[in-house]
Amino acid sequence: MSNIKLECHEANHICDKNQYKEASFLEKVKLTIHLIYCRACRQYTRKNTKLTKLVNNPKVQALDATAKEDLQNVFERELVKQQQDH
Amino acid sequence: MAEHKLDPNKWITLYSDYLFNYTITRVSDREIAQDLVQETFLAGLKSMTNYKGEASERTWLISILKRKIIDHYRKINSNKGKAEVRMSYNSDSETEGDWLEERVADPFDKTAEDKIENTELGTAIHECLSKLPEKQAKVFKMKTILGHETENICNELNITASNLWVIIHRARTAMASCMEKNWF
Numbered sequence: 566m567s568n569i570k571l572e573c574h575e576a577n578h579i580c581d582k583n584q585y586k587e588a589s590f591l592e593k594v595k596l597t598i599h600l601i602y603c604r605a606c607r608q609y610t611r612k613n614t615k616l617t618k619l620v621n622n623p624k625v626q627a628l629d630a631t632a633k634e635d636l637q638n639v640f641e642r643e644l645v646k647q648q649q650d651h
Numbered sequence: 652m653a654e655h656k657l658d659p660n661k662w663i664t665l666y667s668d669y670l671f672n673y674t675i676t677r678v679s680d681r682e683i684a685q686d687l688v689q690e691t692f693l694a695g696l697k698s699m700t701n702y703k704g705e706a707s708e709r710t711w712l713i714s715i716l717k718r719k720i721i722d723h724y725r726k727i728n729s730n731k732g733k734a735e736v737r738m739s740y741n742s743d744s745e746t747e748g749d750w751l752e753e754r755v756a757d758p759f760d761k762t763a764e765d766k767i768e769n770t771e772l773g774t775a776i777h778e779c780l781s782k783l784p785e786k787q788a789k790v791f792k793m794k795t796i797l798g799h800e801t802e803n804i805c806n807e808l809n810i811t812a813s814n815l816w817v818i819i820h821r822a823r824t825a826m827a828s829c830m831e832k833n834w835f
Contacts (some may be wrong), residue, residue: 612827
């Protein structure tokens with residue numbers, strides 16, 4: 566059971582994964598144990614969780630790739646037209 | 652000589668998400684928002700000659716977008732005026748007999764301040780996103796805001812999973828400190 570102790574960079578990686586709910590149970594246990602004694606990682610986790618909360622707010626939106634592509638296509642056609650006029 | 656210059660070739664990559672987010676907090680419909688953003692870009696293209704270079708590109712585009720949003724509301728409002736307004740106080744039997752006061756939304760649930768915060772939050776995030784290196788911003792956006800699967804992102808951008816996590820980690824660190832400065 567020597568690998569129950571994590572290095573900080575491993576802990577951060579698990580913390581990142583955990584923000585997307587992709588960390589396994591064992592990983593989460595290890596992370597929690599690491600956080601007990603590691604102050605820097607505690608801070609990182611705190612900040613990271615805060616960021617997740619903000620970004621998960623339904624008011625935060627982005628265009629998905631296909632919509633952006635459509636937009637780009639329409640726009641480029643106009644752009645070409647525009648340049649021909651001049 | 653104008654201080655700012657317009658470069659329409661980059662508009663979509665640089666500002667479309669920002670504008671979209673700005674719109675969606677105001678019209679709350681993805682399709683309408685997309686249309687409005689598109690109209691804004693096209694209108695911007697047409698009136699490029701009117702640009703004086705006093706404001707930054709994004710501010711200028713936002714000012715066009717604001718007009719478009721107002722126009723949109725004018726349009727739907729003129730339709731609404733013709734429709735009959737019907738109000739039913741008792742729509743379901745469960746709440747029948749309640750006083751009207753009991754049916755209004757819980758005032759402690761959402762305060763005005765919450766709402767203001769929420770509308771601004773999206774723009775603040777996109778502001779921070781625009782400061783990141785392009786690749787980080789892209790990956791972060793796909794993963795966190797659009798919620799794509801890790802595998803799909805890796806395939807699309809041709810990177811390995813561990814590569815992706817490193818990018819995510821850097822982006823998150825930068826985003827966290829940026830938001831710390833601008834938001835909290």
